Amino acid sequence: MLPFTRCRCLKHIARECLSGVQVRAGKHARLCLPRALGLAEFGKSWHSTHTLLGNKNIVLMGPPGAGKTTVGRILGQKLGCCVIDVDDDILEKTWNMSVSEKLRDVGSEQFLEEEGKAVLGLSACGSVISLTGSNPMHDASMRHLKKNGIVVYLDVPLLDIIGRLKRMKVDRIVGQRPGAPMKDLLQMRRQYYKKWYDARVFCESGASPEEVANKVLSAVQRYQDVDSETFISTRHVDPRDGERKVPAKFFSEAVVEGLASDGGLFVPEKGLPAVSCGEWKSLVGASYVERAQILLERCIHPADIPAARLGEMIEAAYGENFACSKIAPVRHLSGNQFILELFHGPTGSFKDLSLQLLPHLFAHCIPPSCNYMILVATSGDTGSAVLNGFSRLSKNDQQRIGVVTFFPENGVSDFQKAQIVGSQRENGWAAGVQADFDFCQTAIKSMFNDSDFTGFLTAEYGTTLSSANSINWGRLLPQVVYHASAYLDLVSQGFITFGSPVDVCIPTGNFGNMLAAVYAKMMGLPIRKFICASNQNHVLTDFIKTGHYDLRERKLAPTFSPSIDILKSSNLERHLHLMANKDGPLMAKLFRQLENQHHFQIERMLVEKLQQDFVADWCSEAECLAAISSTYDASGYILDPHTAVAKVVADRLQDKTCPVIISSTAHYSKFAPAVMRALKIREINQTSSSQLHLLGSYNALPPPHGALLARTKQQEKMDYQVCAADVDILKSHVEKRIQNQFV
Structure with a gap:
């Protein structure tokens, strides 16, 4: 039985046979066959061709006032193709009356049904179709449109939509009951848009229809180009320099295979996508789930995971299994230090x-x-x-x-x-x-x-x-979201304005959490310095200061912060690969040397490049316990030992000219003996359940972790x-x- 791959042979054979066909091979293989159909009922042919579209339609979807009609006309001019406005060209011609008259005559429920039936009669290919705001509420018609269409969601900020409708003197839309706020209905409709779209286009406040149309073209081009986003091994060989040992992979393959066959780690060949300033700002008021969906859509090609399916996964992942609705909230600790709480999940850690x-x-x-x-x-x-x-x-x-x-x-x-x-x-x-x-x-x-x-x-x-x-890669990528979300929360809470820099301080041994913050910066967040916090096993700190990764005569020391008791930092290879301009042979040489000789030294230029963004230090066991004690005394907040390591290093290295976000990677309940020792609680030799209940009685922040308390009550061993x-x-x-x- 062979590992999964998106079958290139099938794809290429099909492309030779079918002109303008998109083929998705693999788990959900489909062939989008050519169609040349016309809308005979109205005596008009909706058939045109363009190299971008082939036999597909671009279907524009969004709320009323999103600009679907205007953007559709611009796209038609750019592509030289037919433009179908469902309101004007389908509904009014079918009903021989205006849409508003029809709505008045039959009411919302009957209107939606008749609107859907009218769209079911539409056959077109190679055209731009502008839907009504309510079309996505009719399942059968949307399934019909998706058979031969790429559905593009024009995602416009809610306040912009309300303002536009007010200027257009629209005071009621389909489905709105008398006296009900339009905002609530527009918010409710988003669930239907999320269900159907293939590609999403953010329409920033103030963006012109021309700019939105160009974004639509880019989104469609990405959707059609199923081979455009590939992953390579950190130890790859450029084809110009020699034979590549590991061929480029798709996201699906990178997730399933985990590790490249040459021992390297998978990274996106073209890097991570940039998010514009306006798009970041539009996420300030969004929920964690919404931020996750938007950012991960950019990083996962829809041929691997369709946007609607990805949304379902994200909602399942960040639902009731998290104790806090904010998923990863940011809490002000003191001065310009903030705690990113990453422990509200079912097992109480950032993992x-x-x-x-x-x-x-x-x-x-x-x-x-x-x-x-x-x-x-x-x-x-x-x-x-x-x-x-x-x-x-x-x-x-x-x-x-x-x-x-x-x-x-x-x-x-x-x-x-x-x-x-x-x-x-x-x-x-x-x-x-x-x-x-x-x-x-x-x-x-x-x-x-x-x-x-x-x-x-x-x-x-x-x-x-x-x-x-x-x-x-599928494990590392979601971590980018919480670093981005932390920054956006500081903006929404008024601590900073968007564009202001922040530092991040992360306790790390395997470098994955730190690397995710680096990727968040690559996507456009203004992170200034990465502060690497180590415990007594400070190989990473030493490396950042010297460029020498040296495991010779170094033994792992058990500490109060065991999750960073690591000497071989796997994800460091990904970061060195990024810094060394994707020099695969160099990565193979360095990490082969680490395996065989237990050390390597990077050249001075790379050391200087590393130190432009990174500073590092380490924390002793005594300092760790002291930080837990002093923080509790000052603020009533209990740090777990890993977060305490980061607090000590942040206090030492931050220059106080900008805020620092300290990653709190675990709930203190998981390390109750160390915390009780730090707080000088004598009843330390109790059961885990008693220890957690005793700590909970202190009425400290953060509150006790319900799932961890439940775990201690488990009788079965x-x-x-x-x-x-x-x-x-x-x-x-x-x-x-x-x-x-x-x-």
Whole structure:
């Protein structure tokens, strides 16, 4: 059984046979066959061709006052094609009366039904169709239009729409009851627009119809060009310099494969898309779900995941399983320091922000007939978050996707271990390893790169391996959203104006959380400095200061902040690749040297480039506990040890000329013994449940975490296997779990 790929052969053969056809091969393969149909009822032919459209129609959708008719006419002039205005060319000719008269005669419900039936009679190709604002409320007619059309949603700010309708002296629209606010109806209609569109165009306040029309053309071109957004390995070889070992991949393939076959990590070949200042501003008042959908749409081609399906996944990921409706709220701590609370998910850590979404992305991207086993190395928080996320899939998807998570048996907190083991489900298992996190991570990479082992699993069990660590692009990408959302929240709360710079301070060991902030800056956010906070395992801090990544004679030290007890920072490779202008051979050389000689040194020019954006420092155990104590005394806010590490480093390095956003990566409940020690609470040798209830009695901020409290009350103790630090033993464990899950 082969891993999923979007089939290029089928696509190219079809293109040779069919002129102007878009083909999507893979999980949801479809052929959009040519049509040459006319609207005979009105004696007019709606048939024209253009190289951009082929036999497709551009279908403009949006609220009344969005400018669909005006933009449609401009597009018709630019493309030299027919323009169909549903109001003027379909409805009024069908009914022999104006739309307003019809609405007055039959009422809203009957109007919607008759409007839909009229559109069902429309046949056209190669044309621009401007819908009415209410067309998307009729399912059958929209399905009819989508068969041969690219539906483009003109997303105009709500206040702009209300202002335009007021100027047009429109005081009532279809479906609006007497006395009901128009704003509420317009807001309600957004759910219908989200259901149908293929591409979204933001119509910024003040944008001219010409500008909007150009955006529509760009959106349609992107939608049609299904090969335009590919991913390469960080160790790729430019075809001009030699034979490329790993061909470019699509988003679907990068998510499913996890790690490139040459040992590198997948990155977008053309980088991340830029978001304009006006578009960022339009997101200031948006919810987290809305921000996520808009930003991720830009980064995921609709041929991989259609916009409507992506929206469903995002809503499922960030729903009632998060304790706070803001998902990742920003709280003012003191002075110009702000806390980004990333722990409101079901397992109480920042990993939930990506691992509630990744399983849905993954399940969508794999073919229905394949089985996959997800392998995960965890330094504490990832394990329970992965097991929780994949357990929320549908029963059908759970039968196709299993999870094995390896954690250092003596390298996580007692609560974290109980949480990981207690998160095991029918399709997910935990295994302790008598080694540190770096061994677990290296062992998994070696399994991926062992073609004999992976080939055996495929041939014997029809099962392919993949990963949900931050080496997986589908895991890393959603983290960009919360960094962007934090900045937008500071704007909406009035602490800064849009365009003002901020610094971010992040406790990190594997560099994924930090890299996501770098990507947010690439997309247009004015992040000034990235402050890298380490604990006693400060290999990253040393590297940023010297350019020398040196693991020789360095042993991992267990700390109060175990989730950053990491020496081999996987995602650093992605950032070095970005800084070195995508020099794949250099990445292969550096990380091969790290593997073999346990160190590497980058050249001075790259060190200087790194230090333009990054500063770094580390925090001792005593300083960590002191920061928890002093912060609680000053503000009544309890930091977890990882956030305390970031607070110490932020205090030391921020220059106070602009705000700093400190990432709070876990709820303090997960590290109750360390917090109680910092707060000098004597009753420290209690059960986890008692410790959490005792901390909750302090009426501190943030409040107790309900899901974590519920976890401590779990009576049933689950069994789990402990493995020796031997890759062959871990391989045997993986095979056994595959037999249990799929055979």
